[in-house]
Amino acid sequence: MKPELLRATLTLLTGSVAAHAIPLLLGPALTRLYSPEAYGQFALLWAVSTNIAVVACARYDFALPLETADEGAAELMALCARILLAVTAASAAVGALLALWGDLPLAWSLPLAVAAGGAMQWLTMWATRSQLFGLLALARLLQQGGGAIVQLLLGLLKMGPMGLMLGSAATALGAACLLARPAPAGGWAALWRMPRQALTDAARRHSDFPLLNTPHAFLGALQDTLTLVLVATLTGDASAGVWALALRYLKAPATLVGGALSQTLYPRLLRAPGDGEARAIVRRAMLGLAAIALPLAAVLLLAGPQAFTLAFGDQWTQTGELARAMAPYIALHFVASPLAVVTMAWKAQAWALRLALAGQCLFFAGLVPGLYLGGLAGAGWGISASMLVYFGYYFWALANWKDIPHESAA
Structure with missing residues (x-):
């Protein structure tokens, strides 16, 4: 990496390490306070809220780093605020x-979870535009680390799945408030006085985000939601809890490293000179991520079942078997996770959407037969096998991309 990219990534990574270390270290205590059934109920509703929150601003929030003028950024912020408010209101009806x-006692809290998740994503992109990486690291620490601590305290009060929900939502809202500075041009109150024509102009300038990136992001989140629904329907709430816990730990490294890298990679790709530098940045990122992913996968294959049973207790034994089966998929996902911003920077969102749809078909082609034939472990092996081809093509395509916008212009 270039020094400035490495420095920014390490700043975010430091915050991410602390933010994820707290919930991961508290996990063994949480699994002794909350049953697999309680964790499954929370995970299912949280997945639904995440599915909505990921598109709560119609992905206009991801266009914020493209706005170099403060006035244009303020118009985009005003547009995002209105869309988020409307989506939160609609989620109350869904709840x-x-x-x-739907026999989901937690469902009344859906609008709270959507508002928290949507605001956190929106204001994360606002801080990313200003490259306030220290503030981003602190917000992530509050959201992830603080959430686990609150869940632990509420678990001691025997609040069941509601404790898990309130812990996650409350700290996400707190982290979003932390990121709400500096204020946009004219101040926060001015966003609600923004002329309609300015909002229309901002929406037209970045129309590819709601038209192309919103379906992509929604379908990506929908994959996790439908997976939990299928697991719960075919094997019960306890199995859904096992699945959710396993994926939380298995994807933690990707969230940790990938989130930090993507937030620095995105603006770096937008400003790369037209001399092949953007493609070189992506290739170096792939190689570096692969060097981390392969040893992690090897550990899961060799000692996954023993490690998970020792950490979480006998009632979570299935988690380790699932972790071993998912190891190849998790390694591939680790490399791919931060690269999602590449197609946004290279204006290839239509291509990314088509490929994502194919990838989701392959995912469920491995999941469903695996669940029927071998339960949770069978589903894990099925997904690992079916997604190998998808990720292989994805990495090859990005490493050899021919139509990078600023290079073509040059």
Whole structure:
């Protein structure tokens, strides 16, 4: 990496290490306070809220780093605020339906979770535009680390799945408030006085984000939601809890490293000179990520079952078997996770959407037969096998991309 990219990544990575270390270290205590069934109920509703929150600003928030003028950024912020408010209101109706007919007692908290997740994502991109990497690291520490501590305290009060939900939502809202500075041009109050024509102009300038990136992001989150629904339907709430816990720990390294790298990689790719530097940055990132992913996968294959059973207790034994089966997929996902911003920077979102749809078909082609034939472990092996081809093509395509916008212009 170039020194400035490495320095920014390490700043975010330091915050991420602390933020993720707290919930990961508290995990063994949480699994003794919350049953697999309680964890499964929380995980299912949290997945639904995440599915909505990821598109709560119609992905206009991801266009913020593209706005170099403060006035244009303020217009985009005003647009995001209105969309988030509307989506949160709509999620209240969805929550009411789930509570009345879906037998989900947590469903009333859906709008709170959507507002928290949507605001955190929106204001993370606002801070990313200003390259406030220290503030981003602190916010991540509050959201992840603080959330686990609150969940632990509420678990001691025997609040069940509601304790898990309130712990996650409350600290996400607190982290979003931390990122709400500096204020946009004109101040926060001015966002609600923004002329309609300015909002329309901002929406048109970045129309590819709601048209192309929103379906991509929504379908990506929908994959996790439908997976939990299938696991819960076919094997019960306890299995859904096992799945959610395993994926939380297995994807933690990707969230840790990938989140830090993507937030620094995105603006770096946008400003790369037209001399092949952008493609070289992506290739170096792939190689560096692969060097970390392969040893992690080897550990899971050799000692996954023993490690998970020792850490979380006998009632979570299935988690380790699932971890071993998912090891190849997790390694591939680790490398791919931070590269999602590459196609946004290179204006290849239509291509990314088509490829993502194919990838989701392959994911479920491995998941469903695996669940029927071998339970959770069978599903893990099925996904690892089916996604190998998808990720192999994805990495090859990015490493050899021919149509990088600023290079073509040059």
